[in-house]
Amino acid sequence: MSTSPTRNFSWRHAVLVLLMIFPLVLLLTLDPIPQDLAYHHFVDAGRHLGVPNFFDVISNLAFLLVGAAGIAFCLKNHSGPSHSAWLVLFVAVSLVSFGSIYYHWSPSNETLVWDRLPMSIGFMGLLTALLSEYIDSRLSSLLVPLIILGIGSVLYWHFFDDLRLYAWVQFFPLLMIPFLMALFRSRFTHQWLLLSALALYAVAKGSEAYDRAVFQITGEAVSGHTIKHLLAAASCYAILIMLQRRKLKA
Secondary structure, eight states, X not given: OOSSSOOSOOHHHHHHHHHHHHHHHHHHHSOOOOOOGGGGOOSOOOOBTTBTTHHHHHXXXXXXXXXXXXXXXXXXXOOGGGHHHHHHHHHHHHHXXXXXXXXXXXXXXXHHHHHHHHHHHHHHHHXXXXXXXXXXXXXXXXXXXXXXXXXXXXXXXXXXXXXXXXXXXXXXXXXXXXXXXXXXXXXXXXXXXXHHHHHHHHHHHHHHHTHHHHHHHTTTSSOHHHHXXXXXXXXXXXXXXXXXHXXXXX
């Protein structure tokens, strides 16, 4: 059974397809986007207990806690056709913890691959779940192809030093959230928590961009990148709360 009453193609679907294709086409018209090697130079390089870049490393445990809680919830509660997609999301969040710890222990393009691989899987799991719940449950069948696309975007960057496809994989699912909520109706309550998750992730990316400024403002107590990890994990937790609390609308 569809999780949405909308099955016939309409102008809403056309808008959604345009939103999906236009950013990708726009990105592909740009010159290749190489990885800025300065990205690896995080401001908080303190070593504690023998761990380099201690706070950037240890803050990734937040992903493990949220991911494990999400996996436990999904295994105990079946959420319909989108169940596998939500489970994939939280498995990916757990794996982000290990990949990001590995990366921040020794930042480089080679270790960054293991950070971005689970991230790409998580973004595609989120996209599949949203499409399935807001448009048509049959779209849950896109999970495996989208995961392959996500992994492929990271491998393409790794081998060709071009971030264009990965940029689409990371940001398109988030861009879709407000448009899906505006164009379609979910059968579930507590959808506002999706917007909370989006807001938290946006602030997380801002903290990442102002890594040094945050470090200076806090008297070198905590860096923007460390806060980014905590806020991004909180964003995932907001999604988990949504799943825990939501109910079918009457």
